Amino acid sequence: MAARQMNTEAFNAETVRAEFPILATEAHGRPLVYLDNAATTQKPQCVLDVIEHYYRAQNSNVHRGAHYLADLATRGFEAAREQLAAFLNANGKEEIVWTRGTTESINLVAQSWGRKHIGAGDHIVISGLEHHANIVPWQMLCEEKDAELKVIPVTDSGELDMDAYGTLLDGPVKLVAVSHVSNALGTVNPVGEIVRLAREAGAITLIDGAQAVAHMPVDVQALGADFYALSAHKLFGPTGLGALWGRYALLESMPPWQGGGEMIERVSFEKTTYNAPPFRFEAGTPDISGVIALGAALDFVGSLDHDSASAHERDVLDYCVARARQCEGLRLIGDATERLGAMSFVLDAGHPADVGTLLDRQGIAVRTGHHCAQPLMARFGVPGTVRASFAVYNTRADVDALFTGIEKVKTFL
Amino acid sequence: MQAVPEWLKSNPMGVEIGTADVFRELASCQDWETRYQRLLTLAERLPCLPASTRTESNRLHGCQATVWVTHAFDPVAGRLYINCDTDARVVKGLLACVLSGYNAQTLEAVRAFDAKAFLATLQLDDHLVSERQNGLLALVGKVRMLAHRYAA
Numbered sequence: 026m027a028a029r030q031m032n033t034e035a036f037n038a039e040t041v042r043a044e045f046p047i048l049a050t051e052a053h054g055r056p057l058v059y060l061d062n063a064a065t066t067q068k069p070q071c072v073l074d075v076i077e078h079y080y081r082a083q084n085s086n087v088h089r090g091a092h093y094l095a096d097l098a099t100r101g102f103e104a105a106r107e108q109l110a111a112f113l114n115a116n117g118k119e120e121i122v123w124t125r126g127t128t129e130s131i132n133l134v135a136q137s138w139g140r141k142h143i144g145a146g147d148h149i150v151i152s153g154l155e156h157h158a159n160i161v162p163w164q165m166l167c168e169e170k171d172a173e174l175k176v177i178p179v180t181d182s183g184e185l186d187m188d189a190y191g192t193l194l195d196g197p198v199k200l201v202a203v204s205h206v207s208n209a210l211g212t213v214n215p216v217g218e219i220v221r222l223a224r225e226a227g228a229i230t231l232i233d234g235a236q237a238v239a240h241m242p243v244d245v246q247a248l249g250a251d252f253y254a255l256s257a258h259k260l261f262g263p264t265g266l267g268a269l270w271g272r273y274a275l276l277e278s279m280p281p282w283q284g285g286g287e288m289i290e291r292v293s294f295e296k297t298t299y300n301a302p303p304f305r306f307e308a309g310t311p312d313i314s315g316v317i318a319l320g321a322a323l324d325f326v327g328s329l330d331h332d333s334a335s336a337h338e339r340d341v342l343d344y345c346v347a348r349a350r351q352c353e354g355l356r357l358i359g360d361a362t363e364r365l366g367a368m369s370f371v372l373d374a375g376h377p378a379d380v381g382t383l384l385d386r387q388g389i390a391v392r393t394g395h396h397c398a399q400p401l402m403a404r405f406g407v408p409g410t411v412r413a414s415f416a417v418y419n420t421r422a423d424v425d426a427l428f429t430g431i432e433k434v435k436t437f438l
Numbered sequence: 439m440q441a442v443p444e445w446l447k448s449n450p451m452g453v454e455i456g457t458a459d460v461f462r463e464l465a466s467c468q469d470w471e472t473r474y475q476r477l478l479t480l481a482e483r484l485p486c487l488p489a490s491t492r493t494e495s496n497r498l499h500g501c502q503a504t505v506w507v508t509h510a511f512d513p514v515a516g517r518l519y520i521n522c523d524t525d526a527r528v529v530k531g532l533l534a535c536v537l538s539g540y541n542a543q544t545l546e547a548v549r550a551f552d553a554k555a556f557l558a559t560l561q562l563d564d565h566l567v568s569e570r571q572n573g574l575l576a577l578v579g580k581v582r583m584l585a586h587r588y589a590a
Contacts, residue, residue: 053470376526378502382565383528386470394502408525409502437474438527 036333042418044069044325055388058426063208063236063367063414064392065258068322072262075321079314087313088287088304102313105320106303112323113253114244115270122276122303123311126267127235128158130254131202133269133306134231135162137282138252139200142229145171147199150190150228153179153404154207154214157397159233163202177203179404183210183359190219194226201230205237209396209412210359211342211367213237220250229275235259239416240338240365242331245270257315261416262322266315269306276302283308334417341415342368345424352428354435358410367414369396372431375438377409383434384411389427442510446519448485451534452541455483457556460538464560473561477531484534487523498573498580503529505573507580511588516544518584522577532557532565532574540581548585553578 042048045067050057059067079101085094087102103118110118124130139162143149149163153176160174167174175193178186185203194201201223206213216232223230231252234243238255245253252275257266271279281288281299285308290298299305345368349355354373372380381393394409395402402409413427463480467473491508498505503526510519520541522533539551557563566574 376503376529378526379528381502383474386474408504437478 036330036337038337038418038420041329041334042420044071045418046070046073048418052388052390053386058387058389058423058430060413060415060419060423060427061390061392062239062416062419063211063259063396063412065264066239066261066416067418068263069261069325071321071325072318075318076263076314079317083317084314086310098313098317101317101320102311105316105323108320108323109268110270112243112326113270114246116246116273119301119303120270120273120276122269122271122306123316124254124267124269124306125265125312126256126258127233127254128162128267130252130267130269131158131231131233132162133282134252134254134271135166137279137306138229138275139163139166140169141278141280143167143170143172143199146197147172148175148193148196149173150175150177150193150198150201150203150223152177152185152203152214154183154185154210154212154401155202155204155398156208156233156235157399158235159202159204160400163200172199176400179401182361183207183212183405184361185212185214185219187215187218191222194222194228198223198226198228201228202233203231204233204235205243206234206240206365206367207359207398207401208236208367209398209401209410210361210369211236211364211414212359212361213241213363213365215363216250217248220248224249236366239326241335251275257319257322260319260322261325262319263312263315266312266319271302273302276306279306281305281308285309287311329417338366338415338417338419341419341421341424342366344421345413345415345427348424348428352431355431358405358407366416367412369410369412371407371410372434372438374435377407377411379438380411380431380434383437384427384430387426387430387433389430391427442512442519445485445488446508446510446521447542449519449521449537449541450483451537452539452543455480455534455538457539457551460535461556461559464535464562470561474528474531477535477562478527479531480534481527481531484523484530484537485521487521492523498576502526503573505529505533505577507577509581509584511584513588517542518545518548518581518588520581520584524573529573532562533577535560535562536574536577545585545589548581549589 047067083097085098087099106118106121110121177190220230230250232250234255239260253270258264288305288308290300358369377393392412492506496506503524505524507522536553
């Protein structure tokens with residue numbers, strides 16, 4: 026514990042905050058308190074600079090042009106792929122497929138791997154904590170293939186019922202798809218155990234890592250999963266970009282899901298042959314500036330002292346949960362032992378939508394509503410929650426501002 | 439066409455409380471705290487809908503608060519009667535503001551009422567940005583659609 030405290034002291038949140046220009050702005054004339062990081066994180070100056078530099082000095086299409094700029098763009102683009110592969114400890118950059126985001130990564134697996142391997146009567150297991158992005162693509166697949174979607178129940182504390190999971194694995198399970206960290210509650214799922222049990226049962230695994238990558242190191246090889254999906258914009262990078270990590274042998278066995286340029290090897294009207302992964306899954310001109318900017322975002326993450334940064338994040342979240350427990354008329358939704366990045370709650374005083382509006386007027390940005398997790402809201406019997414979610418640049422002062430804001434909200438409602 | 443039910447006719451928005459009254463009440467506020475306090479007071483003037491009308495088909499799908507809307511058209515008077523309900527009080531206040539321009543009005547007046555411009559004069563137009571936000575945009579869309587339907 027002493028070491029952890031020392032680490033917290035060593036971490037200078039103000040230096041980190043200074044790298045994010047938007048954090049110094051105002052909302053409704055009040056200093057911005059940004060606690061909506063699970064929706065999207067803000068972008069450091071280095072990411073903004075790279076985007077501008079790209080269009081000023083590098084802009085060209087990748088992988089095709091035989092000219093100076095095309096080489097520059099392609100090198101930057103592929104260097105970022107290598108960076109992300111290293112960030113996830115993948116076996117190589119060929120295992121990284123660029124997508125539009127976590128949602129598209131999951132849809133890619135459902136449409137390509139899923140349509141090939143899922144058949145009538147097969148079971149797909151997800152959890153009750155999932156974002157709609159990790160529910161609907163599987164529902165669509167099940168509907169098409171006459172397969173069945175099974176759901177790991179959620180306990181009152183917002184954790185997965187692992188005994189029930191074990192029972193579900195007795196069925197004809199082909200795929201298990203769960204989130205690493207719940208977007209709505211911040212629950213950290215025991216993905217190592219989930220993957221291990223799934224493998225024993227002979228099922229393929231996909232982990233939705235959207236809410237994990239900004240908060241914890243991810244080692245896909247150690248994790249042992251088959252697919253890992255993430256979004257750049259929740260990792261200090263630009264919107265509209267994400268990635269799918271997949272085991273190369275699996276990617277290689279998968280058919281393309283979108284046709285077009287880049288994904289082909291050779292095209293004739295009689296027969297088209299397909300490029301190897303990852304390009305097989307990257308039809309069309311990709312988000313080149315976004316990919317290069319994600320590289321800058323990964324540089325930013327790499328520049329932080331990991332231990333002290335994560336001790337700082339833990340301290341701020343623990344502080345927030347402790348303040349919440351003392352706050353009269355506040356009910357935590359989900360109270361998992363392992364929690365990262367987010368805290369969800371409701372106030373007796375009023376509807377989450379009103380709480381959000383009245384916090385917003387005070388410059389405090391939180392997310393209210395169902396967090397694209399309607400089945401989870403139904404599980405807890407609430408129309409929605411207020412979610413405060415954190416990034417490395419948040420401080421205890423942000424938490425204090427939140428609770429001052431909440432006290433003011435109570436005077437209204 | 440059955441008569442306009444009493445519980446719809448009892449909605450004071452657009453009748454006892456017109457847009458000019460709402461404007462007088464809210465536009466003059468010096469700070470957001472006063473404006474929102476008065477908005478919450480206004481919300482209390484909007485009668486609750488009978489439970490029987492809180493049906494799925496009367497529901498406006500917003501991301502946050504659940505909003506129910508019900509209406510009746512009086513063909514003799516040529517007026518459209520509308521009321522809304524929701525569990526969220528700020529949202530209900532916003533709905534009341536909009537209904538001051540729509541409820542018990544002629545179809546011509548309904549079509550002519552610019553809800554967004556009106557909310558802008560109250561400095562509340564930031565609530566009309568996203569469809570998923572609070573159902574307000576969906577209400578405006580629905581009322582305009584009704585006005586066209588009954589005019590046809």
